[in-house]
Amino acid sequence: MKALLILFVLMNLDKLLKTAHCTETQDQVLSITPKTQEQVDILKNVSTQYETALWQPVSPHYIKEDTQVHLFVPANSSETVKDLLQRYAITHEVLLANPNELIEMQTRNDSGDPRSSSTFYERYHSLEDIYFWINRTQQDNPDTVKVILIGSSFEKRPLYVLKLSVNNRPNKKAMWIDCGIHAREWISPAFCLWFVQYSLSFYQLNEDITNILDNMDVYILPVLNPDGYHYTWTTNRMWRKNRSTNRGTKCIGVDLNRNFDANWCTEGASDQPCTEIYCGAFPESEPETQAVADFLRSHKDIVQIYLSIHSYSQMLLFPYSCTLEETENHSELLEMVQEAAQKIQRHYRNIYTYGSGAKTIYLAPGGSDDWAYKLGIKYSFTFELQDRGRYGFLLPPSHISKACNEALLAVKTIALKVVEKT
Ligand code: ARG
Numbered sequence: 184m185k186a187l188l189i190l191f192v193l194m195n196l197d198k199l200l201k202t203a204h205c206t207e208t209q210d211q212v213l214s215i216t217p218k219t220q221e222q223v224d225i226l227k228n229v230s231t232q233y234e235t236a237l238w239q240p241v242s243p244h245y246i247k248e249d250t251q252v253h254l255f256v257p258a259n260s261s262e263t264v265k266d267l268l269q270r271y272a273i274t275h276e277v278l279l280a281n282p283n284e285l286i287e288m289q290t291r292n293d294s295g296d297p298r299s300s301s302t303f304y305e306r307y308h309s310l311e312d313i314y315f316w317i318n319r320t321q322q323d324n325p326d327t328v329k330v331i332l333i334g335s336s337f338e339k340r341p342l343y344v345l346k347l348s349v350n351n352r353p354n355k356k357a358m359w360i361d362c363g364i365h366a367r368e369w370i371s372p373a374f375c376l377w378f379v380q381y382s383l384s385f386y387q388l389n390e391d392i393t394n395i396l397d398n399m400d401v402y403i404l405p406v407l408n409p410d411g412y413h414y415t416w417t418t419n420r421m422w423r424k425n426r427s428t429n430r431g432t433k434c435i436g437v438d439l440n441r442n443f444d445a446n447w448c449t450e451g452a453s454d455q456p457c458t459e460i461y462c463g464a465f466p467e468s469e470p471e472t473q474a475v476a477d478f479l480r481s482h483k484d485i486v487q488i489y490l491s492i493h494s495y496s497q498m499l500l501f502p503y504s505c506t507l508e509e510t511e512n513h514s515e516l517l518e519m520v521q522e523a524a525q526k527i528q529r530h531y532r533n534i535y536t537y538g539s540g541a542k543t544i545y546l547a548p549g550g551s552d553d554w555a556y557k558l559g560i561k562y563s564f565t566f567e568l569q570d571r572g573r574y575g576f577l578l579p580p581s582h583i584s585k586a587c588n589e590a591l592l593a594v595k596t597i598a599l600k601v602v603e604k605t
């Protein structure tokens with residue numbers, strides 16, 4: 184018995200030591216609310232000078248008094264950061280004491296076979312598995328699913344779009360949905376997979392999706408930024424941008440949602456490659472941006488709805504984000520997202536805020552939604568899915584189904600409105 188106990192202790196020595204070592208040395212996500220301009224400045228400094236990852240807001244530039252900042256602080260800068268916060272009496276609480284446990288939870292059980300389990304869509308999947316899934320989905324649904332190669336990423340990964348089409352009605356319009364433009368927003372690619380699965384399973388069973396698919400084709404790009412997504416699985420879970428190299432600096436990556444040709448690189452984007460909102464060397468400098476823009480340009484007469492899926496913060500946004508001006512159909516767009524948000528609240532008891540991007544969050548030029556709108560796609564949206572900061576980018580897999588179902592309800596609401604109009 185004694186021998187067994189000793190054996191147990193020896194076998195679990197590293198685990199026991201780790202728990203005994205207390206939380207001080209672990210990665211954490213802090214929620215910090217600066218109260219004075221001095222505290223704002225300290226916080227801006229902390230998030231740029233130390234090895235941290237800003238979750239909210241997207242750039243230190245937007246840190247302001249009395250507004251929550253969500254900051255990922257890795258173990259090695261934890262002490263310095265906390266000392267600084269204490270020294271300047273900056274209020275903070277631990278939002279996530281165990282991000283590594285959550286990351287582990289998000290990457291567990293990742294199985295390659297779409298048919299191996301009914302919970303495939305309630306898990307997150309590596310890029311490799313998503314490529315496998317794309318192939319399998321096409322093979323299993325040869326009459327409705329086509330796979331279109333629209334280009335490749337900086338690291339030469341293919342960019343595949345799935346085209347869902349249930350009939351050959353002439354002059355059919357279309358809806359475009361892209362996911363995963365920002366690498367760390369894992370719920371986004373999960374939504375694209377969910378949407379495809381739902382459409383294929385419930386066509387002819389659910390009235391709304393049947394009505395939508397009878398009247399429009401859907402183009403779905405599950406991972407717009409495959410290099411970044413892959414990098415979040417292998418190296419840095421907090422990565423946002425793509426992985427292109429930049430001239431004259433070691434800093435990697437362009438914010439693809441600042442790289443489109445819509446008031447490119449004006450206020451709300453940065454020309455500094457080391458920032459998270461770097462706009463790139465010129466509009467459409469990135470192969471991922473160019474592939475999407477080329478595809479939409481050549482399909483602009485059929486694509487009526489443009490939809491880009493992000494996380495987190497639960498928002499339904501529409502143009503403009505690149506200027507405070509209102510679009511010509513502002514009230515129409517507002518009505519659509521308002522109805523969608525009301526439905527989500529009624530069915531799922533979750534709050535989504537809504538409005539034009541610039542007025543609802545911040546000026547953010549070079550975004551895909553604004554560009555698509557200016558191209559002539561008048562129903563253009565960006566959704567920010569769950570949550571509102573409880574788990575942030577580390578939304579547990581158990582939340583995927585609700586997050587996707589409520590977003591699906593918003594997509595249906597908007598698509599049906601457009602079908603009705605035409
Ligand atoms: N959080 C998103 C971003 O920073 C917001 C996107 C809103 N639309 C836009 N065109 N910026 O990219």
Ligand code: ZN
Nearest residue numbers: 365368493494
């Ligand atoms: Zn995003």
